[in-house]
Amino acid sequence: MTFLLVSQDVQQETLLVAGVAGLSLVVFGILCYRLTLHRLAAYPGPLLARLTDWVTVYQTSTGDRHLDQLKEHNKYGSIVRIGPNTLSFNTISAVKAIYTNRQGNVRKAPWYTVIEASAGNANSIHAEVDRNVHASHRRVMEHAFTDKSLRASEVLLVQNVQTFRDIILRTRESDKDWSGPFNMSQWSTYLNYDIMGDLVFGRRFNVMTSDAHRSVPRLLMNSTAFIYTFASMPFKAFCRILLASGVLGLPVIGGTMAKDDRKFYQYAEHVLEERIATEQNSSTTRKDIMHYLLHATDPLTGKGFSREQLQVESSLLIAAGADTTSLTLAAALFYLVHNPRVKHTLVEELQSVCSSEDWDQISPSKLISLPYLRAVVDETLRLSPPVPSSLPREVLKGGITIDGNYVSEGTVVGVSAYAIHRNSDYFPEPETFYPERWIPTNCDNPTPSSLSNVPRTRDSVALARQAFVAFSQGSRGCIGRQLAYYELHTALALLLYRFDIRLARDPLTQKPVKDSTDWREGLVGVMDPKEEKGVKKVWREERTREEQFQLFDRFLSDRNGPMVEFKDKVGGQGLQKTREGYVDAKTTRTA
Numbered sequence: 001m002t003f004l005l006v007s008q009d010v011q012q013e014t015l016l017v018a019g020v021a022g023l024s025l026v027v028f029g030i031l032c033y034r035l036t037l038h039r040l041a042a043y044p045g046p047l048l049a050r051l052t053d054w055v056t057v058y059q060t061s062t063g064d065r066h067l068d069q070l071k072e073h074n075k076y077g078s079i080v081r082i083g084p085n086t087l088s089f090n091t092i093s094a095v096k097a098i099y100t101n102r103q104g105n106v107r108k109a110p111w112y113t114v115i116e117a118s119a120g121n122a123n124s125i126h127a128e129v130d131r132n133v134h135a136s137h138r139r140v141m142e143h144a145f146t147d148k149s150l151r152a153s154e155v156l157l158v159q160n161v162q163t164f165r166d167i168i169l170r171t172r173e174s175d176k177d178w179s180g181p182f183n184m185s186q187w188s189t190y191l192n193y194d195i196m197g198d199l200v201f202g203r204r205f206n207v208m209t210s211d212a213h214r215s216v217p218r219l220l221m222n223s224t225a226f227i228y229t230f231a232s233m234p235f236k237a238f239c240r241i242l243l244a245s246g247v248l249g250l251p252v253i254g255g256t257m258a259k260d261d262r263k264f265y266q267y268a269e270h271v272l273e274e275r276i277a278t279e280q281n282s283s284t285t286r287k288d289i290m291h292y293l294l295h296a297t298d299p300l301t302g303k304g305f306s307r308e309q310l311q312v313e314s315s316l317l318i319a320a321g322a323d324t325t326s327l328t329l330a331a332a333l334f335y336l337v338h339n340p341r342v343k344h345t346l347v348e349e350l351q352s353v354c355s356s357e358d359w360d361q362i363s364p365s366k367l368i369s370l371p372y373l374r375a376v377v378d379e380t381l382r383l384s385p386p387v388p389s390s391l392p393r394e395v396l397k398g399g400i401t402i403d404g405n406y407v408s409e410g411t412v413v414g415v416s417a418y419a420i421h422r423n424s425d426y427f428p429e430p431e432t433f434y435p436e437r438w439i440p441t442n443c444d445n446p447t448p449s450s451l452s453n454v455p456r457t458r459d460s461v462a463l464a465r466q467a468f469v470a471f472s473q474g475s476r477g478c479i480g481r482q483l484a485y486y487e488l489h490t491a492l493a494l495l496l497y498r499f500d501i502r503l504a505r506d507p508l509t510q511k512p513v514k515d516s517t518d519w520r521e522g523l524v525g526v527m528d529p530k531e532e533k534g535v536k537k538v539w540r541e542e543r544t545r546e547e548q549f550q551l552f553d554r555f556l557s558d559r560n561g562p563m564v565e566f567k568d569k570v571g572g573q574g575l576q577k578t579r580e581g582y583v584d585a586k587t588t589r590t591a
């Protein structure tokens with residue numbers, strides 16, 4: 001008997017050892033295959049990334065993926081194998097082949113099939129992988145983004161910026177004082193959530209004026225951060241089932257971020273329900289974006305959005321609309337307070353068109369065509385694209401040729417906005433904030449071109465335009481692009497006409513506080529980045545450049561700062577030019 005039990009134990013142990021050995025052999029075989037016989041084996045890339053997708057999973061969890069992608073292109077060239085089955089490109093021709101060409105033989109990669117699994121069975125137009133279904137849904141949504149509907153939203157844009165203006169004015173001790181410090185990542189988020197509430201749901205969330213909805217932007221950022229990493233894991237079909245089952249939202253099992261993902265969708269659902277009730281109860285509802293989505297149909301199929309579809313689209317619009325634009329506004333203010341010359345040129349342009357008008361009444365459609373304002377926004381989006389890493393696309397049957405390379409079915413391809421926006425073939429002196437690069441010199445432009453060696457010919461500007469992918473391009477490009485420009489032009493123009501801006505001052509030393517520091521604690525500019533509670537902390541080199549607005553890549557980007565102070569200059573003199581540069585006329589402090 002004892003002998004039998006011992007022999008059973010031995011058998012089990014042998015089986016276990018054989019199992020582990022067999023599994024190791026299979027894994028070893030797969031890894032060898034990926035390095036040698038795989039169809040992408042000849043492409044260069046980091047060794048670990050060529051072996052396993054877990055490198056991407058790790059990169060998405062650090063917030064540094066965009067920095068990694070740029071580094072990899074700088075090291076390996078314009079094509080890098082960033083996963084066993086994934087290629088990253090860094091050229092205009094790749095942008096055209098993968099994104100711009102509407103007939104391009106690609107579709108959104110399986111990553112997109114996971115990102116909205118918590119929201120139910122419907123896919124928003126962002127996550128829809130099927131090209132025909134997407135095209136139909138996009139035709140429905142386009143009703144909400146016509147010139148007419150944009151113009152209807154102008155007054156709401158102005159009103160929201162006015163609310164922010166009044167909040168700023170109230171923080172001053174007297175008319176002549178600078179305001180208190182504003183963490184612009186927070187405040188532009190509040191401002192843009194209120195704008196989105198107005199434009200999408202016909203009601204202001206009042207995030208600027210009350211605490212009630214202020215947790216929502218954080219819910220969204222946690223949700224995106226979680227999904228970005230979770231959907232990057234191998235075995236996507238399994239990930240999708242797991243997410244859809246809700247099990248990750250249960251206590252103990254899921255982390256805070258998984259729970260926030262569900263909470264965010266529940267929040268969007270609640271807002272949608274309230275909006276639908278208003279539509280049913282009122283005959284005078286303003287035509288906000290949701291009004292169009294409730295009634296519009298695809299002219300080809302005659303179909304509109306189902307209730308489930310509306311639910312995912314409303315979460316998408318809060319996320320895609322509010323978060324991207326608020327990051328860009330914060331980043332633009334960052335670059336303006338660090339570049340007084342640019343700020344001055346911009347203010348001159350604004351005053352040249354609006355000197356005799358009441359600025360509170362100015363129409364955003366007048367601001368949208370200002371070339372220097374547009375150049376400031378585009379240069380901000382170039383250096384700090386809110387969606388910085390590559391947007392994955394899967395090659396379809398028949399393959400595709402990119403940069404002379406045949407890429408076969410099933411390969412995932414993409415271009416990172418952060419990397420191509422720093423490609424010196426298209427953007428000479430790529431790390432310099434230089435809005436003039438977007439304006440050819442034969443245009444009427446007040447800035448002397450001797451300031452920089454960056455070429456400003458029609459050709460160089462056309463090249464830059466082709467390499468500009470902050471909104472992506474083609475049929476899957478951003479549907480809200482024009483609205484985003486309206487919002488950004490309006491907010492920047494109204495703020496800069498009314499206020500002079502500067503980096504917040506340290507109350508003790510009166511020196512400008514530094515930026516790009518401790519984003520986690522919200523202590524932008526207050527702490528040395530390398531020291532926190534006595535513990536040395538070292539940022540990677542790219543994050544120590546004080547003239548760069550730092551992004552933390554969560555698909556959408558997390559950020560902090562800049563800390564900005566405002567001074568009411570209506571009737572004041574603003575900046576004056578001296579030998580030392582531009583200085584504040586009243587305090588003679590260098591701006």
Ligand code: HEM
Binds near residue numbers: 316320469478
């Ligand atoms: C500076 C502001 C913005 C930036 C940088 C931006 C960027 C982008 C990018 C890169 C994509 C493609 C994403 C992908 O392929 O995975 C996209 C798609 C999209 N964006 Fe924007 N966006 C901005 C503002 C807005 C606004 C204001 C709205 C609407 C209110 C909006 C709505 C959308 C929608 C619905 C899509 C999905 C389009 C589709 O797949 O057909 N975005 N955006």
